[in-house]
Amino acid sequence: MIDITYYGHACFNANINGVNLLFDPFISPNPLAKNINIDSIEADYILITHGHEDHIADLETIAKKTNAKIISNFEITSWVTKKFNIDNCHPMNHGGNWEFDFGKVKYVNAVHSSVLPDGTYGGNPGGFVITSNCGNFYYAGDTALHMDMKLIPLDLNIDFALLPIGDNFTMGINDAVHAAKFVETNKVIGLHYDTFGFIEIDHNQAMNTFNKNNLQLHLLDVGKKIEI
Secondary structure, eight states: OOEEEEOSTTOEEEEETTEEEEESOOOTTOGGGTTOOGGGOOOSEEEOOOOOHHHHTTHHHHHHHHOOEEEEEHHHHHHHHHHHOOOOEEEEOTTOEEEOSSOEEEEEEOOSOOBOTTSOBOOOOEEEEEEETTEEEEEOOSOOOOGGGGGGGGTOOOSEEEEEOOOSSSOOHHHHHHHHHHHTOSEEEEESOSSSGGGOOOHHHHHHHHHHTTOEEEOOOTTOEEEO
16 A cells, blocks of 8 residues: 655655655645645655646755655756756656666656746656555656557556546546546546646536546545555
8 A cells, every 4th residue: 555645736745665755746836735834745756747837846945855866857857957956866758667765667658748937848748657565556747648548557557546637738537537447447546636727627526427437536635645
């Protein structure tokens, strides 16, 4: 089992055997996460899917406080080193795998855009497949539904997936149902919803849509934890 804590928008912590993986830290500018103190957040690794502000706003602060290793694509890790003077980075690119002390990370495709806050090219956006002795999961990041998701279960079983459901900028509910089926999991944690008007969702409708497809959708309150 893996402990997942939700910090709002697309930011989650996954605790794997005491190692903290923080994904896409966007907390302090998010009014829905106003009760989260970023100084209290622990991170051994920070995984960044793409360069948009709503995924990296608190990256510098948390990385420098925790000395966490930043995992992202080559362009973003190069930018982080130059912009923030942080060289504790591990660059990756699509299709690549790397063994860390908590397990294995594979950087996989996402269909989205990616530019860093100062206009620097952020490389191609991606998602992460995490393999560990506590379980395996897919963190999709911001993405449209795409057929490459079907490649993931060819090599391993996914216990759960974190999928965007807010529509407009990413997949919506119906496409997220397809995505869950593509990666062959029945457990989904929603991300990238409700933060601002364009991505507000009807929670009951979302839950009912997943239930009708024999899928579990978890919509966590900010600051709450689930063991999955």
